[in-house]
Amino acid sequence: MLTIERVAEMQAKAESYRKEGKRIGLVPTMGSLHEGHVSLIQAARARSDVVIVTIFVNPTQFGPGEDYERYPRDAVRDQGVAEQAGADVLFMPQVGEIYPSGFATFVEVEDVSSVLEGRFRPNHFRGVTTIVAKLFAITKPHVAVFGQKDAQQAFLIRKMAEELNFDVSIIVAPIVREADGLALSSRNVYLNANERTRATSLHRSLRYAESLVMSGERSAGKVCAGMSRILSEARPSQIDYIAALSPESFSEIETFEPPSALIAIAVRFGSTRLIDNIVIPISEKREAS
Ligand code: PAF
Numbered sequence: 001m002l003t004i005e006r007v008a009e010m011q012a013k014a015e016s017y018r019k020e021g022k023r024i025g026l027v028p029t030m031g032s033l034h035e036g037h038v039s040l041i042q043a044a045r046a047r048s049d050v051v052i053v054t055i056f057v058n059p060t061q062f063g064p065g066e067d068y069e070r071y072p073r074d075a076v077r078d079q080g081v082a083e084q085a086g087a088d089v090l091f092m093p094q095v096g097e098i099y100p101s102g103f104a105t106f107v108e109v110e111d112v113s114s115v116l117e118g119r120f121r122p123n124h125f126r127g128v129t130t131i132v133a134k135l136f137a138i139t140k141p142h143v144a145v146f147g148q149k150d151a152q153q154a155f156l157i158r159k160m161a162e163e164l165n166f167d168v169s170i171i172v173a174p175i176v177r178e179a180d181g182l183a184l185s186s187r188n189v190y191l192n193a194n195e196r197t198r199a200t201s202l203h204r205s206l207r208y209a210e211s212l213v214m215s216g217e218r219s220a221g222k223v224c225a226g227m228s229r230i231l232s233e234a235r236p237s238q239i240d241y242i243a244a245l246s247p248e249s250f251s252e253i254e255t256f257e258p259p260s261a262l263i264a265i266a267v268r269f270g271s272t273r274l275i276d277n278i279v280i281p282i283s284e285k286r287e288a289s
Contacts, residue, residue, distance in 0.1 A: 010139060014139050022050050023048040027087070028132060033055075033077075048142060050088045055075070055091070058098075059095060060099070063121055072186055091139060108129060108130075109163070116264060125153070143168065144168050146170065147173055151277045152264065158172075177203065181203030187272055190271070198236070201236075202267055209227050210280050217256070223263070224263075227265070237270060237271075240267065244263050250262075256280070262278070263278050
């Protein structure tokens with residue numbers, strides 16, 4: 001596996017792959033790689049000839065008081081995980097390489113960037129779409145893979161790629177979970193043992209919502225109220241939101257309707273903020289015979 005730190009070198013390498021007719025798969029990450037990232041790398045591997053994994057803890061997507069400084073970083077371990085998972089190139093630039101002094105260009109998808117996660121993390125998605133647009137320009141991918149755990153991020157990146165005519169297919173890979181249901185996240189390491197146990201309530205509440213909707217409940221208010229009860233029993237420090245959404249528009253819904261709905265949640269245990277979601281398929285009501 002090749003490790004590249006310079007933008008110009010990465011662009012030249014990507015260009016040479018393209019000239020050789022190779023299909024490039026991109027997996028952007030902030031490092032601290034876990035099995036969730038491994039599944040993204042494998043999804044890219046299955047769809048491309050060369051896989052570029054990027055590791056960059058992107059300062060523009062962290063707000064003041066968030067965890068930019070303490071975000072877990074372990075470049076040596078990450079190199080091993082990326083190579084083992086099937087990466088051909090690891091692009092690991094320094095901050096000054098990506099944001100030289102005087103940098104002033106940002107990419108922002110309006111509206112959906114400011115709801116849910118965006119309401120609690122102003123400018124977060126502006127940072128995400130800016131870095132992802134830059135990574136597309138630097139690594140010239142044919143396909144880029146993101147995780148469903150960050151459902152709003154995946155929605156916004158797809159929208160950005162479409163509206164800015166990036167010639168790249170966006171793949172969204174399923175959430176990878178621990179045996180007890182906790183979605184894998186680099187931030188899970190912040191949880192102490194007690195918080196870690198209580199954090200399983202996120203998945204429990206989503207499964208509860210799924211069973212309710214599958215058994216015919218159509219009121220989003222009722223389903224979200226039930227989820228709120230389950231989450232509250234786990235004594236979170238805060239429930240930021242429980243939202244029933246249309247996966248097509250990311251707008252909130254009052255009634256569950258076919259073909260599917262997305263339920264997204266953000267919950268804090270201590271100072272750790274966790275997000276999770278579920279897509280629930282909804283079938284047409286059967287006509288009475
Ligand atoms: O999901 C992440 O790890 C980050 O938001 C991303 C897409 C790598 C951009 O920094």
